[in-house]
Amino acid sequence: MVLKPSDFRVPEVFADWCPGCGDFGIMNGLQMAFAELGLEPHRIVMVSGIGCSGKEPHNVKCNGVHTLHGRTLPFAMGIKVANPELEVIAIGGDGDGLGIGAGHFVNAGRRNLDMTYIIHNNGVYGLTKGQASPTLRLGLQTKALPKPNINEAVNAIGLAVISGYTFAARSYAYDVRHLKDTIKQAIQHKGLAFIDCLQPCPTYNNITTKDWYAGEDRKDASGKPQSRLYKLEETGFDPVVHDWSEDFQKKMAAMDKAREWGDRIPIGVFYKNELEPTFEERLKDRIPFYRERPPAKQKLKDQNGFSTVDLSEFMGELKTS
Amino acid sequence: MPIDSINWMAGGPQGSGVDTAANIFGKACGYGGLYVFGRREYHSNIKGLHSYFHLRISPKQVIANINDVNLLAAFDAETAVRHINEVVPEGGIIVDAKDMDTKVLEVPTFPPEYKEEIKRIMQEQNLGETLNDWLNHAKQRNVHVFPVPYMNLLNQIGEKLGIPQISKITRMINVLTIGVSFALLKYDRNLAEKAVKATFAEKGKIAEMNALALNTAYDYAEQTFKTDFKHRLTKLDVNEERLFLTGNQAVAMGKVLGGCRVQTYYPITPAADESEYLEAHQIMKTSTGEDEAIVVIQTEDEIAAVNSASGAALAGARAATSTSGPGFSLMVEGLSWAGNSEVPLVITYYQRGAPATGLPTRHGQGDLRFAMHAGHGEFPRIILASGDIEECFYDAAKAFNLAEKYQMPVIHLLDKAMANCSQTYPVFDYSNFKIDRGELLTEKDLEGKEYRRFRFTETGISPRVVLGTKNAVHWYTGDEHNELGHISEEPLNRRRMVEKRMKKLEQVQKEVPAEEKLKFYGDTDSENIIVSWGSPKGAILESLDMLKQEGFSLGFMQVRLIHPLPTEEVKKALQGKKRIIDVEDNYTAQLGGIIKEATGIAPNYYVLKYTGRPMTTTEVCKALKAILTGKAAEREVLTFGS
Structure with missing residues (x-):
């Protein structure tokens, strides 16, 4: 089935983000990636948390589960474990995933479910009117803050790598082509894929703005802005773990790149390892038929409605004779 | 003796x-x-x-x-x-x-x-x-x-x-x-x-x-030891097959029977034994010859436990989580989400001595009102309270039917006494247990049709699909939503949605069989009646027998469906009684209060215990006798047990 990005539009819903919001870019990136991968809408489940990013699933024509603040990953896990055939895309803000949901962020890495997690990283809590998010650097004072930020930022890519995510990438909401490609790679990756998606918040983040990322403040002699973003793939950086012996070095290299910020900000894939077994593979080791008959696909009852379960083994152990 | x-x-x-x-x-x-x-x-x-x-x-x-x-x-x-x-x-x-x-x-x-x-x-x-x-x-x-x-x-x-x-x-x-x-x-x-x-x-x-x-x-x-020790244990010849099991095990088996295929949990006493037992018995035989299996996930906290169970339920697995008071406290936001999104979620809730960490390994029934009211906002839920290990088994299975039929969270409310007590029973005959998945649509049902997950209907129940069903892309949100599941703050839609959700409780009231709501024992025509719920049941039933032999007339109403409370039936049972004796393992006599709120009829005697130890027949019988002979205070507080 040939799908177009427009097949993933939801005309009946007005996308109510501020004009110029990065969420539009991410929405386009998702719709393009889904279309190019030929994913039928009913097979996709987009799971989101709370905040502006939480509304993303309502604007993409596929199943959407708009959940609680910080709880995107637990919901996504339940859905994926119950039916591993579903293509599960978890969406969340930076506060959602790295503040209130940070415990889930770390623990999801331990499981390595075969799904994708995209954080909308704009440094602020937009929907509650501009408070500092966990990715805002120490000392920065975005316009709604009464005082400069007193907390240091968490390093999302670094945290993902040491938590066990087997794919860690960064992209930019205004580079939709790069974002679309990154999303495609994340979906195709076997294991838990994390994308740190940088995005301006045109309303509340007056520091890391679209112009800032584009380098409008640092033009070269010819007057051309020098973008702060550069693509890892264009520098010959190889994030792929081909053999377990490389893993430590690749992780260190990813961490090293993840430290870069300011005048040079890398985007692209930082780390990728498909050698680590996924949670689904680990389950299959215990339940040989897990793939064919996952929890959501089991029969439960016979044609007359009776439970098909035979408890004689359970009861055998408990019998008094 | x-x-x-x-x-x-x-x-x-x-x-x-x-x-x-x-x-x-x-x-x-x-x-x-x-x-x-x-x-x-x-x-x-x-x-x-x-x-x-x-x-x-x-x-x-x-x-x-x-x-x-x-x-x-x-x-x-x-x-x-x-x-x-x-x-x-x-x-x-x-x-x-x-x-x-x-x-x-x-x-x-x-x-x-x-x-x-x-x-x-x-x-x-x-x-x-x-x-x-x-x-x-x-x-x-x-x-x-x-x-x-x-x-x-x-x-x-x-x-x-x-x-x-x-x-x-x-x-x-x-x-x-x-x-x-x-x-x-x-x-x-x-x-x-x-x-x-x-x-x-x-x-x-x-x-x-x-x-x-x-x-x-x-x-x-x-x-x-040549002393004359008079007690004897003598074996008997018995043909009947029997089980000796704990409440935790009964619940686990009931869940398997009821089709639970995803169980999530975070370690907590006295609930964790159930999940561990399930994981140890993960693969099960079926009558089709094809094995089935339950996935048990130990999550990072109870917040993840409740929400991943909800996720699994939306994807079409029968899913549950199991916890006790402190864990349930963390699940409350997730419960509210599940109520709003009409998720067939089952929560097995073993009460223990509370508040706070309380008596982590001891018994209590102090969480009834919490289970009833937990969660911000108004949304429907079902609370089932089992009174013995056999009921634990069947209620655990039945909870999934109710959850899917009425599309709402079901809290199976148990306690430490039942979790950890063990009892001999004739082997459970579960051959009549049916799975009822409620109104569940498939790809075929939806061909060429527009699907609305939260369609307004007479009963308030909207036909459900599971995530991944072809021809039925749909949405959920914790926000108030329209029929499609998209965010809506429109006041009239809001009114209809609130009413749609709450109305489902009327169906529960109408359709749950009488004996699964209330169970009556003893002399129900007597002017004296006991009301109780949960694990005190055993001590009450034995007391009933003993008191009958002594010539006392007394009935007992066990409340099994605590929410929605079968108000009319309760009223009918209590009207005109001289003595209504509320027996519970808590300080505030929570069921008594709930009954009073719903029916206007209040118990006039209370037998309560909150030492962290379950009631014994000995002390319940003594307290009841004191009440029946006019020698008791309005409130008898029991304390037996080390």
């Missing part, structure tokens, strides 16, 4: 095999066709603090605990001290001979407030300071004392086994006490040996070692 019924108690420091001893003892009795009811008490501690297991054994079915102990198997001095006054005349105490000179006030594990109690007892009863003094005092009440040199026996066993270090086999003190107990009770030692071997079947040589310990102790007691 007929001499062929026995109350046997084993006690010792945690980690010394008290539970194992009780399981072996119970098993051996089961092999002999006897019924067993067991209550397990333990501290929130890994090793060293006092734990005990009270087993009631009878040729007839036993369904609750009583105060009496006929034979106390004390692994240590603490057990003898704590339970000495529970041992009845003609009963016996098995103690370690080396503990006789232990000064009771010097037992290191006694907390100061308990030492004060000991001092009071010493003063009142004019007792000396050693255990021996206490035991001599008990002898004056015709209690038999059986000192056993555990260490000498272990030495003998060690020699036979070629194990010189006693420390490696001190764990077998538990089995020594069983050997002595069965010898005193003149019970068939082959059955005891069979139980030991079955218990350690998977542990190779350990089984033989323990069998040797059992027989050594049995021989020792037979040769040493």
Whole structure:
């Protein structure tokens, strides 16, 4: 089935983000990636948390589960474990995933479910009117803050790598082509894929703005802005773990790149390892038929409605004779 | 008490095999066709603090605990001290001979407030300071004392086994006490040996070692104790097949039967045993010949547990999570989401002593109102309260039917007493159990049609699909939403959605069978009626029988569907009664309050307990009798149990 990005539009819903919001870019990136991968809408489940990013699933024509603040990953896990055939895309803000949901962020890495997690990283809590998010650097004072930020930022890519995510990438909401490609790679990756998606918040983040990322403040002699973003793939950086012996070095290299910020900000894939077994593979080791008959696909009852379960083994152990 | 019924108690420091001893003892009795009811008490501690297991054994079915102990198997001095006054005349105490000179006030594990109690007892009863003094005092009440040199026996066993270090086999003190107990009770030692071997079947040589310990102790007691110990355990010939199981196990099996295929949990007492049991029995046989399996996920916290269970439920698996009070507190936001999004989520909630960490390993029924009201906003839920282990089994299965049929969270409200008690039952016949998935649409049903997940209908129930169904892309949100599941703040849509969700409770009221809402026992025409819920049921039923024999007339209404409360039926049952006696394990008489709120009829007597220990038949019966004879206060507070 040939799908177009427009097949993933939801005309009946007005996308109510501020004009110029990065969420539009991410929405386009998702719709393009889904279309190019030929994913039928009913097979996709987009799971989101709370905040502006939480509304993303309502604007993409596929199943959407708009959940609680910080709880995107637990919901996504339940859905994926119950039916591993579903293509599960978890969406969340930076506060959602790295503040209130940070415990889930770390623990999801331990499981390595075969799904994708995209954080909308704009440094602020937009929907509650501009408070500092966990990715805002120490000392920065975005316009709604009464005082400069007193907390240091968490390093999302670094945290993902040491938590066990087997794919860690960064992209930019205004580079939709790069974002679309990154999303495609994340979906195709076997294991838990994390994308740190940088995005301006045109309303509340007056520091890391679209112009800032584009380098409008640092033009070269010819007057051309020098973008702060550069693509890892264009520098010959190889994030792929081909053999377990490389893993430590690749992780260190990813961490090293993840430290870069300011005048040079890398985007692209930082780390990728498909050698680590996924949670689904680990389950299959215990339940040989897990793939064919996952929890959501089991029969439960016979044609007359009776439970098909035979408890004689359970009861055998408990019998008094 | 007929001499062929026995109350046997084993006690010792945690980690010394008290539970194992009780399981072996119970098993051996089961092999002999006897019924067993067991209550397990333990501290929130890994090793060293006092734990005990009270087993009631009878040729007839036993369904609750009583105060009496006929034979106390004390692994240590603490057990003898704590339970000495529970041992009845003609009963016996098995103690370690080396503990006789232990000064009771010097037992290191006694907390100061308990030492004060000991001092009071010493003063009142004019007792000396050693255990021996206490035991001599008990002898004056015709209690038999059986000192056993555990260490000498272990030495003998060690020699036979070629194990010189006693420390490696001190764990077998538990089995020594069983050997002595069965010898005193003149019970068939082959059955005891069979139980030991079955218990350690998977542990190779350990089984033989323990069998040797059992027989050594049995021989020792037979040769040493010639006293006339009147209690007997005699095996019976029984053709019926029976189970001996805990509430945790019953719930786990019920869930499997009910089609639960994803269970999430975060470790917490007394719920975790259920999840571990499920994981150990992950793959199950079915009548189709094709195995099925349940995925058990230990999550990072209870927040993840409840929300991943909701996710699994939306994807079409029957899903549950299992917890106790502190964990449920963390689940509350997720519960509200599930209520709003009409998720068929099952939460198994084992209450324990609360608030806060409370009494982590002890019993309580203080969370009824919390379960009822937890979650911000108004949304429908169902609360089922089982009163015994058999109900635990069927309710656990049924909860999934209700959750899917009415598309709302179901809280299966249990308690520590039921989780950890064990009881003998005839094998459950579950062959009539049906799975009802409610209005669940498939790809075919939806061909060429527009699907609206939250379509307004007469009953409030919108036909459901699972995530991934072709022709049915759909949305969920924790926001208020329109029929499609998209965010909507429109006031009229809001009104309809609120009403749609709440209306479903009327269907629950209409469709749940009467006996699954309320169960009546005893003389329901009497002017006296007990109202209760949950685990006090056993003690109440036994009291009912005892009081009837004494000529008292009394009925009992067990509330099983607590929410939505079957208001009209409750009103009908309580109207015109002279005495309405509310029996609950909490301080504020929560069910009584709920009934009053719903019906305008309030109980006029209360039997309450909040010591962290379940009610015994002995104390319930006494309190009821006092009420019926006009000798009781309006509020009887029970305190029995160590």
